[in-house]
Amino acid sequence: MTIATRTSKAAFSGNGVTTDFPLPFPFRRDADIKAVLREGGAETLLQPGSHFVLVGAGSSEGGQLTMAAAPAQGQTLVVWRAPDIVQEVDYVENAAFPAETHEGALDLLTMVCQSLQEQMDRAVLYPVSTPDGEVLDSPAFLGSAAASRDAAQQSARESAASAEQAGQSAAQSAASAGQAAQSAAQAESVAATLDGAVKVSASDAVARSLSAKLAVADGLAESVLAPGGDETLRLSVALAATPGLEFTSGLLRVKAGQGLTLSASGLAADAGTGAGQLVRLDAAGRLPALDARNLTRVADQLPRDLAAMNALVSWLAAGRASGPVPGGYLWTFLSDEWNRSGASYNAESDCYAASVAIGANFLPTFTTYTMSGYTLSANQEVSGYPAYYAAGTGSGTWLTSTPSGTNWLKIVFPSAQHIQSYDIKAGTAWAPKDWQLEGSNTGAFAGEQVVLDARSAITAWASSVQTLAFECANPGTYSHVRLVITANNGHGSHGGGMNGLLLRGAGAVSNMTIVSPPVSLGFIPAKATAYVLHRAVDAVALNTDITVGASRGSGWAYATDLVDLGAYSASYKLLRASASLSALSSGQSGYARIETANHKRQHIRAVLAWFE
Missing domain, CATH: 2.60.120.260 (Galactose-binding domain-like)
Incomplete structure (x- = not known):
């Protein structure tokens, strides 16, 4: 590997969406990469594995950092290379010159130098001409510091003067506003008390005070009433029909049951779990307790998928052996417990694999x-x-x-x-x-x-x-x-x-077939749903290279909806399939079956089968 760039640090602005960030510099191992999340001047050190994962170690082209959660707007992700300052190369006497190993040691030395240079670039340095004995009280350095201090103090004085001038201007503006309000009040008083008789138009036959000529009423347009007689100028607000709003007694109001309320303190959300109310998340970002019967467009399968993932994660993390779950069974394959053909059981990895x-x-x-x-x-x-x-x-x-x-x-x-x-x-x-x-x-x-x-x-x-x-x-x-x-x-x-x-x-x-032992249910199942932790060593087409079946004692029903629900780990994915058992002979025992085809290398780590 060669080190063709002097870059050893990169910064990325968060947008709440992006999780993949390219690293424009090479690194030898994942442990050499450090990362912090900066927000408002505070830094949070990120941990590899829990906060981010890396790919590309050892590549001269750099690599990629993938965050577990996208940095939010206003956050900055800073990533830098900080290799340990060690020397791990040991040359064997009289052996052939290990050019690649030697180049790797030079790469490490270059990366260490770049890391130290990046730290020095952020440090305050004395002038290069400062003698060793005068570093702490160098006149040049202290003079520069004093000049910076004086400039900062002068800037603070100028800012204070500007603030004082702004305060004076604000006071003058307030006084002008007060005078204007007083003048308006006086004019209103004159208009209300004096007999300022006016006519609205040339055809207005009766002169009256201006206050008597003005009126406010509901309506959609301005109108002139009684032409040629005692006219009244009618002022109105043009308001089209708007759902959720109403105009009554000269006031614009929010209709009840529209998710908004109007009170003395202003307009507010009408939050709650009743009819016509808005649903608000709690402090933990969760929905409040609702009557699920009133929810629409919520897939019935989603709660099952989440429950299945939770069960698999918790059982495998605890090293728990296979056992029953409500309405079914969860096999973790800590032992060779399924009937198999064309498959081998790997006790090291606790899985079945195509032979x-x-x-x-x-x-x-x-x-x-x-x-x-x-x-x-x-x-x-x-x-x-x-x-x-x-x-x-x-x-x-x-x-x-x-x-x-x-x-x-x-x-x-x-x-x-x-x-x-x-x-x-x-x-x-x-x-x-x-x-x-x-x-x-x-x-x-x-x-x-x-x-x-x-x-x-x-x-x-x-x-x-x-x-x-x-x-x-x-x-x-x-x-x-x-x-x-x-x-x-x-x-x-x-x-x-x-x-x-x-x-x-x-x-x-080999093409493998593995079949579960019977699960005693105590009822006749009409449907089976299976969740499979699956690893595809070769490229695999679901429902073709791997199929899932179920039985209630006689015959098999095969699913055609085998789907990938997402990654369980770096190697395994969670698959789901369901099949109707209504066409099979009745029985109160459940079975699961997995078959592979087209000679593809595949591993099965765990299976959760539910019957209903």
Whole structure:
């Protein structure tokens, strides 16, 4: 990776909608990224995982930060890179020069420098010519500070003078307004008391006081009454018919039952849960208690979906075993409890998966550190027992030089390969006991890697060398792989060793069928609804590559409305399907059934079946 930009911080204005924010700078691992939410001068430190997630670690193009909740209007999201100031690279004497590892160390050093520079850019600095002994009382620095202070005081004095002038102007305006009001009152008094006889028009035959000539009445337009006689000028407000408003006794009012009330304090919302009232959320943003029978356009399925999600989340988080729920059953698959065909039960991940045949090994047998485009390296080895003996079918034994600590073997592929399973050839006390197999598409192994499989307490090695096979709990496609050994089987001189490592891709994928045991209901169900925690390893079309069925004892009814309700986790989604059972033979036991087709890799983590 190269560092082509000096940028290490970015700020984004919230709008209450956007949750995805591109990061215009690279970072090595998620832990290097810090974020705060700023509002009104206050900062709130955000926590990874609970407040935001990241993608793109190890990419020279930068990455993306996704917030759990969109920053509101007026809030500013500030994201910056702050890597730990550590040096983690250890070069092995006489080994091939690890160019990629060396470049990663330079990348880290550059990122640390940029992080320090960003902090210094926000600091108050003395002039560069200040001698070391005069830093605290530098005349130049103190003179600059005094000048800034004097300027601030002068600005404050000018502001005070402006405020005083504004106050004087306001007082003068108030006095003028008072004089105008007094003049208006005097004019009104004259008009009311003097016999200021006027005629409204040339045809007005009778002269009367102006107050007698003016009148206010309800109506839609101005009119002149009794032309040629004693005319009256009628003033009115033009008001079209408006629902919810009425004009009576010269006043505009709000009709009752329109959601608004008029009181002495003004116009207000008529909030409540009665007829014609507005419904107001409480302080927690929730609706008040309502008679749900009066609600319209509220899907009956929504409360069920929320209840299902809540049950699945709470049961799985608590590690709760399968058990009954009102009107049905929830299976969490902590054990192999469904009948299955073409499926395997994974006790490591507590799920059912379509069976995958063991694929062929794609690693060559290494006789040196580079073979057929593959490159191998290790953190240490014993003279005469090189690390390349550990890959492929093995032509010898790889041994490490220390009996404790972490040892690793890394292989770089010429192109990305899918890893479904692996074999380890080893034996006796130096055979690995605890390890994990990791995959990466950058080769940094600095937090971006994914654990394909982890094993502990593997003591089944015989006294002689043998090969053990392992299925990856989290198979995937990667261009780099690393085997990290943390304990051996008791050898006191060497930390770990192997005679061979085989990596296998995926073979043929089976179509699986899994069927639940019966659920005793105590009534004859007419409908079944199933919620399925589902992981699609391959691209899957719902209702085609996976179908859900139900039964009440004889025959099966299959749903055609299998739908994705949203993400449950980074890997799993919650699916829902329903089927009518009315055409099946009557029975008081419920069954659920899941089938896959077209040889797609899929996992089933939990199922909640409701019958009604």
